[in-house]
Every structure is written in structure tokens, then in C-alpha cells.
Amino acid sequence: MSITALFARLHDDINFDRLKMPALPDVALRVQQVMQSPDCDLASLARLIQLDPGLSAYLLQIVNSPLYRGARKVDQLATALARMGLSATRNYVYSYAMMALYEPQSPVLKPLLKKQWQFSTRLAALSSVLAPHFPPLNTDQATLAGLMQDIGMLPLLAKIVEYPQLLTQKDLLLETLERFAGQVGASLLERWNFDESLVETARARGDWQRDHHGPADYADIVTIARFHALLGTPQAQRLPGLAQIPAFKKLPASLKSPSFSMELLTEAKAQVQEIQRGLAGSS
DSSP states (O other): OHHHHHHHHHHHHHHHOOOOOOOOHHHHHHHHHTTTSSSSHHHHHHHHHOOHHHHHHHHHHHHSSSTOOOOOOOOOOHHHHHHHHHHHHHHHHHHHHHHHTTTSGGGGHHHHHHHHHHHHHHHHHHHHHHGGGGGGOOHHHHHHHHHTTTHHHHHHHOOOOGGGGGGGGHHHHHHHHHHHHHHHHHHHHHHTTTOOOHHHHHTTTOOOOOSSSSOOHHHHHHHHHHHHHHSGGGGGOOOOGGGGGGGGGSOGGGGTTTTTHHHHHTTTHHHHHHHHHHHHOOO
């Protein structure tokens, strides 16, 4: 079968919903259910998280990192959650769960998934730094939106393994991933019962000319973060001018200049790296 025919079959698999969608990992599902309860508090969340030693260790590592570190080392989970707060705890639980999903079942996928996970954590970190300039949007929600925007890559890459010949066609493969990742990601987040702001962020992936009435939303923040994350990569040559992106025009008037976000993210380089290391579970 020709490469063209293989891509046509892959496109049919995507369009006719023949992708195998991953389930939300159990620990994330349980935390999601608890946090959706009106009775949710840090004590009940701590009791649940303590049942997963790996997650507990991950959260303690983060709270003792430069992101949160205080005068004394924290060795109690309840103290760690109190220092981070509910929203940040939720984000790090999802990050921990996502790391498991990015562990490849096939050796062919290992370098692709590793690279994708690094990009997703960077996108989340950049979104986190940009969010305070889009009031009243929430920094924690923006971080999670950045982390989840590329989630559609997971089922797409898993499906592509069924067509190993396609892995040698890098340009066509990239075109396919770029074309469908947003659509697939939005479908997956809907299946996982994530709120509409995150579903829309996935749906808006790579849509540089997306525009809408009203103030900026989380998809706008992640769009600007994505622009900066792609600078210096082979995809940078396809980027539009920053000032021509509608999301950029949503910035407050006092901050709306072509050099603003570049200067901001240059100054926040160390902060971006710390957030990215925290999300990735690096010390």
C-alpha cells in the first residue's frame, strides 16, 4: 500500500472515531470526583492522596522545591497541600497522572512522547507566567490549560504506531498531527469530563486566527504561550506575526506591544524553568 493510501486510511480512522482513547488515570479520576464535591477540603483530599505513595512523594518533592520552599522542609502531606492550595494541588495531580500516560508502550514512541511531554510542560509553564497579565483569569487554570492542550497527541501517536511506514514521512506526519490534534484533544477532554474552558483550549490548538467576542479566555493565553514555545523550532517559520494574532490583541492596552511578551518571558526564564521542572517531577 502506498504512503498516500496509508495516510488516507489514518485520516478515516480519526474522522470516523476509530481511535482508542486513553482513560483518565484512576488517581486523577478520584481526585477529580472529590474536588467536584461541595464538601471538598484539604483534609479529605489529603486522605485520598495518601493512598497513592507515588503521588504523595511527588507532591512533597514539589512543595520542597524552589517553587514553594519555606524556611523548613515539609514532610507531612497535609502541610504540603495547605501550602500549595486546592487549585495548585489539582494541577500537580493531573501532571502526575499525565506522566504515566506519556510513558510509551512501544519503543518506537519513546522519543516522540518524551519530546511531547517536555513541550507540554513548557507550554504549561509559559501559560502560568502569562496568566497574571490577563485579569481576572486564574493562573492555576491557565497552567492546566497549557498542560492539556496537546493531549490529543496521545491517541494520535498510539494510532500511528499501527502504520510504521508513516513514521519515516516526517513532513506528512507532522501535518497530520497538526491537523487533528486539537479535534482529538477536545473530544478526549470532553470524555474525561473536564470543563468547557479546557475543552475549548484543546480545540483551539494551532488556530492562530481564532477570535471571539469579549475578554481573553484560557485558549488565548495558551495560544500566546504556544507562539513563544515554538520559537527556535523548525515550526517557527510557519508562525504568523505576533501582533497579527487575535489572542495577543486581547492583552490590556498598557501591555499591548510587539515586544512585551518577549521581554516578559525573557525576564521570567528562571521561573518558567522552575515551573516546568515541578510539573515534570524533576528536582
